[in-house]
Amino acid sequence: MQWIQQLFKTQKPIVAMCHFRALPGDPYYDADGGMQKVVDMARTEFLALQEGGVDAVMFSNEFSLPYLRKVKPETTAAMARIIGEIKSEIKIPFGVNVLWDPYASIDLAAATGALFIREIMSGVYASDFGLWDTNTGEIMRHKMRLGLKDLKMFFNIVPEAAKYLADRDIVEIAKTTVFNNRPDVICVSGITAGASTDTNVLASVKEAIPDTAVFANTGCKVTTIEKILSIADGAVVGTTFKKDGIFENHTDLDRVKEFMDKVRSIR
Numbered sequence: 001m002q003w004i005q006q007l008f009k010t011q012k013p014i015v016a017m018c019h020f021r022a023l024p025g026d027p028y029y030d031a032d033g034g035m036q037k038v039v040d041m042a043r044t045e046f047l048a049l050q051e052g053g054v055d056a057v058m059f060s061n062e063f064s065l066p067y068l069r070k071v072k073p074e075t076t077a078a079m080a081r082i083i084g085e086i087k088s089e090i091k092i093p094f095g096v097n098v099l100w101d102p103y104a105s106i107d108l109a110a111a112t113g114a115l116f117i118r119e120i121m122s123g124v125y126a127s128d129f130g131l132w133d134t135n136t137g138e139i140m141r142h143k144m145r146l147g148l149k150d151l152k153m154f155f156n157i158v159p160e161a162a163k164y165l166a167d168r169d170i171v172e173i174a175k176t177t178v179f180n181n182r183p184d185v186i187c188v189s190g191i192t193a194g195a196s197t198d199t200n201v202l203a204s205v206k207e208a209i210p211d212t213a214v215f216a217n218t219g220c221k222v223t224t225i226e227k228i229l230s231i232a233d234g235a236v237v238g239t240t241f242k243k244d245g246i247f248e249n250h251t252d253l254d255r256v257k258e259f260m261d262k263v264r265s266i267r
Helices: 002-008 034-052 073-089 102-112 136-145 170-181 199-208 225-231 253-266
Strands: 014-019 056-060 094-097 116-119 125-127 130-132 152-156 162-164 185-188 213-216 234-237
Touching (some): 056 073, 073 094, 073 102, 094 102, 185 199, 225 234, 225 253
Parallel strands (some): 056 094, 152 185, 185 213, 213 234
16 A cells, blocks of 8 residues: 555554543533643643654544534634644644544644544444444545545544444445445554454454555554554554553653554564
């Protein structure tokens, strides 16, 4: 897959998650600290990831819990402000993920120049956030209406905290998703952020769709990344970069460097 090398300047890229703290309108937003505190924290998190040597970063509103399937305009606007304020310091490829709204993710990419998005863009699921329905045809047409022909689309086919409503095997889902929707990347996840991706499932999916990039989407650790990258074409990594590997904590530069040193030794 030549485009991976062209976009990330390497094969087997590590896409680090830069998790924004709660935003205006979110239940846990720190109104006293305000948006400037969120921006400052995002800058610190991002610079630690970039200095630690990750290949790319994906900005997400990870602390907008509980998530919406159609986000409010203030969320997209706040994320655009954060990225805009730190964009001059971004030296690596970046993408965006507005949880869990593919239309808002595309809007944010258009506003900020993001090169890829990750979302739930196909399928119907029963989830902790209610019935999760999608309309891939509309999503892809929205992308094209905004002139984003080259925007790379990362399809998460194992949504966190959700189950596919139809009784279908993950391999079958991967095959039909590729045939019908032409994703750039298929992402395979654990049940939540930080939960390990099942390498047996990862291998089965990759075998089924050898001509499409497959990324491990959650739970990568320094002790497991070698096995994961022996199967997958890349990985999205978030929680393992946090202090003590705890989701709520801040990015730990030493953990990022240790992980990326291991990745470089593998590559």
